[in-house]
Amino acid sequence: MPSATETHKFDLEKAVTELKKLGADLYHKDFLLTWQKNDAEIHSVLRIAEILKEMHARNISARMFETGLAVSNFRDNSTRTRFSFASACNLLGLAVQDLDEGKSQIAHGETVRETANMISFLTEVVGIRDDMFIGKGHTYMKEVAEALDDGHRQGVLNQRPAVVNLQCDLDHPTQSMSDLLFIKNHFGGFDKLKGKKIAMTWAYSPSYGKPLSVPQGVIGLASRFGMEIALAYPEGYDLIPEVVQLSRDQAEASGGMLTVGNSMDSAFAGADIVYPKSWAPYDVMQKRVPLLHAGDQTGLKELEKSCLANNAKFKDWECTEEKMKLTKDGKALYMHCLPADITDVSCKAGEVAASVFDRYRDDTYREASYKPYIIAAMILLGKFKDPAALLKTAMERGTSRSLGL
Amino acid sequence: MPSATETHKFDLEKAVTELKKLGADLYHKDFLLTWQKNDAEIHSVLRIAEILKEMHARNISARMFETGLAVSNFRDNSTRTRFSFASACNLLGLAVQDLDEGKSQIAHGETVRETANMISFLTEVVGIRDDMFIGKGHTYMKEVAEALDDGHRQGVLNQRPAVVNLQCDLDHPTQSMSDLLFIKNHFGGFDKLKGKKIAMTWAYSPSYGKPLSVPQGVIGLASRFGMEIALAYPEGYDLIPEVVQLSRDQAEASGGMLTVGNSMDSAFAGADIVYPKSWAPYDVMQKRVPLLHAGDQTGLKELEKSCLANNAKFKDWECTEEKMKLTKDGKALYMHCLPADITDVSCKAGEVAASVFDRYRDDTYREASYKPYIIAAMILLGKFKDPAALLKTAMERGTSRSLGL
């Protein structure tokens, strides 16, 4: 379903009216974990993201800031989230400034408080990626947020920058919400998601140490839309139990369900959507933390070795054509946060067969295309008291994104 | 001829009218090689560059975008082209985001396609420098361009970013077109270039591996303006034969000529312009490619050693005062893309004598000063259907680049 078609159908005025009705209030609040947000808040982010995407397509400027900085704090490598963040900030009129922490400055307590204030005198948003350390990333983001609250309260900061989670140890909300917006549009509406089966499964990869936040983010959000979630992974590749439990609770509350199993085939059976994706086992991620902190290269190598050896037992966890045949009419929608480990393309044996990936390539690109708008929506909600009125003003002022395009 | 003088004479309205008459259409096309562009297209870039330079001097805003990203992808070091690209994009209202490929990500096929789309959701231009690998740089740029075409066609991208060649293995169009605009203004018009002799010669340098794209770019463009081109280099320092041939054909078609020789003196004899510049021999550049790909440091060192030893035989290929005396009235215009290897200044023996360089320093700076506007012109042509109307609108809206300067 190419966006050109969507574009024609999209009613901007109606969308703004719906946004207004949702009545969500995230002003001066941060976006760290989807499961801390109520339904109106989640739907407001999604609605604003769609409105901004449509405005962009129609060459209507969404510039809300004349000046202002956006700080990006990437504590792990990133290309696509970095570009999504840069795109989102630029769309709203903010200039990105990278906070390049030397390794030595990754300290806690005093330093976090001080740095958070020092970089924020004219800053409107702080985007953070910190997904390497189980038990640390989310904690760090909360520390930054508290420091900013304090700085604003004390009159140090004229304004309170919004904090946006660009992936932590627990959740990857900008990814999961892009995924959700993609399937909503693919299937034709949120109501169409009810009862749909999504297989969120582990998949084999020749690399190691991939965060848990993608699968956790997916089950933690999809579970709110009445979907049947089949979470599956080889024995030992558990996610954080609390996140699985809250997802199960949400699934039941929304009229769906969540099952956990150790068979990729069972998960794929009759699925409308499959999301095969590698991750490291929870206990490996926990063992890594002290080794990373100690800079214990030998220990890390050994852990990697044993982990990869264990991974290799599960090379059959690959999204092949045979596996796809198990899904609904053999035509489940394949999803991935990218980059995927594609067998015979990016590696000898990976998460997905080349022919399967080929068929869904453009879909995975479309899936990714929502992310800049999701981030921009989170910023708008955190920075403006009345986003609906703001968007209305932006549409009515008659400013093109690009002169005479 | 200082630009202040030009400024007074420049007629903005007339220039826009002339641009309109040229009727070039580069909308949604890329600027990779000058010899793929027809005369109207070449002249449109040059005309727009002059208009933008004049608008800048008169404090008229040339901002065409309210928001939008410009991706810079430098696969080789660069200071001045990086700043030229940043300046050009900023002039039009775009924010630069660097694509920092880890070495490991310099892959082809799947990755190029995916990365090109992932960085382009809100991107208006992608500037690429990839000049290290003979046979690779231009190919890479075409791959990126095709990926963007495909992404736009599939509805993944709302807009098609323009691709601008910031130096490849074959051509350096932003350099050669800056050079051309400089000599056009220096001599007082394109018609004044007819019959002028330009000596594009190799010169000695204590460094190695300099790309062929500057001399190739110069002969590939100057040959279209009825000039007499004397290409000269020591035996063995050939350029890519196809580029020399097409330049020869163009020279003849435009009423000029191109000769190839092995004597700096003959090339300088009676020349109106000299462009002495070091480069690596074609066959050395070819030998380098497999070594670079293999990361064969020993092989590269040996190649460098033999190449530098060979260079050293030609230390007399230096633009000295004596050599300058051979030129027309001893007063040929000296050109260089900078930085030059200046004897006794930046090295013990180099491309040019200090006293010669000193006399032409400001000229070489003026030569360089066109580059940001050339790049901006290429972007405008790739992104806007009617650049003449666009520029007219920009002039008439009455927005200053800087408030009350």
Add this chain to the structure above:
Amino acid sequence: MPSATETHKFDLEKAVTELKKLGADLYHKDFLLTWQKNDAEIHSVLRIAEILKEMHARNISARMFETGLAVSNFRDNSTRTRFSFASACNLLGLAVQDLDEGKSQIAHGETVRETANMISFLTEVVGIRDDMFIGKGHTYMKEVAEALDDGHRQGVLNQRPAVVNLQCDLDHPTQSMSDLLFIKNHFGGFDKLKGKKIAMTWAYSPSYGKPLSVPQGVIGLASRFGMEIALAYPEGYDLIPEVVQLSRDQAEASGGMLTVGNSMDSAFAGADIVYPKSWAPYDVMQKRVPLLHAGDQTGLKELEKSCLANNAKFKDWECTEEKMKLTKDGKALYMHCLPADITDVSCKAGEVAASVFDRYRDDTYREASYKPYIIAAMILLGKFKDPAALLKTAMERGTSRSLGL
């Protein structure tokens, strides 16, 4: 004194009128050393900084440039000055482009002249930090400034970028002027500073090689406001004699005084303000220069070792609760340019006790909060002929910094 309170009292129109009356003219001049500027110029920077801070707080856009580059040239690491510069430039509408010199390019003469022009075709300001080499930083900035003068005169550059000293070997004007604006507002006016005692003292730190420019900047500026300056340091930790002498002269001329001693206690006795801060002795900084230039790692290690051993003799130079009791009513204002070496927090023994720092933390953050506006003020003065009229226009045009905040 939280800024919210100030905000209510601040009269923007009156401030602009006062600025106009000052009649300072820094158009096309650079801001390198405070002691080269007359009182009207100093007060103009301070006044504009306050106006810009107030405009920011009131959501009035201070964007003066539609487009334009700001080049940052950091020859030493920096986080907070980097962000201050980025914030200042963004506030005015300029986009920051970093000049990343490879070590090999840190050359003088020809290269400085060429690079300065090459990066400046569309550049409005060049911010430089070069504080590592005694006798070099200020010299380098002057070289850049002269190259830009020349380029502008020759018509190479359409406009003359302003050069702003972001810390050199002699002065740190953006720091000292932020410090001054902070104490002016803390005590309620410049007239309230007359007769106040400020103790600018050395303090122990477990690190080495900290520049002299902070203490020199503080005494070189505070000495103009009738203050009683007690400069104190252990024997051997002298500052550059010329700077101490000019500060002494200024102090006397302004009705204040400057004493130099070797006792922290005497300096603290009855002080209204204390500024305990580590620095390296002048002669150590001088010895470092040839070692740094030669890349003599062994020599540098040995110098560091002997310097740290010497530092360790003065661990009692710490701003403890006991020392604070010596100050006026035991309640002197504690100042620091940050980050401070805090005992038992960032190191085992440092410049200040944790309990003292805790009490003044928000004050030190407020002290830092002026820096972006000080930098922006310096840019405005260097780039605009009539900053008062410019600010008036900006206030009256009715553009919000952020739409409907």
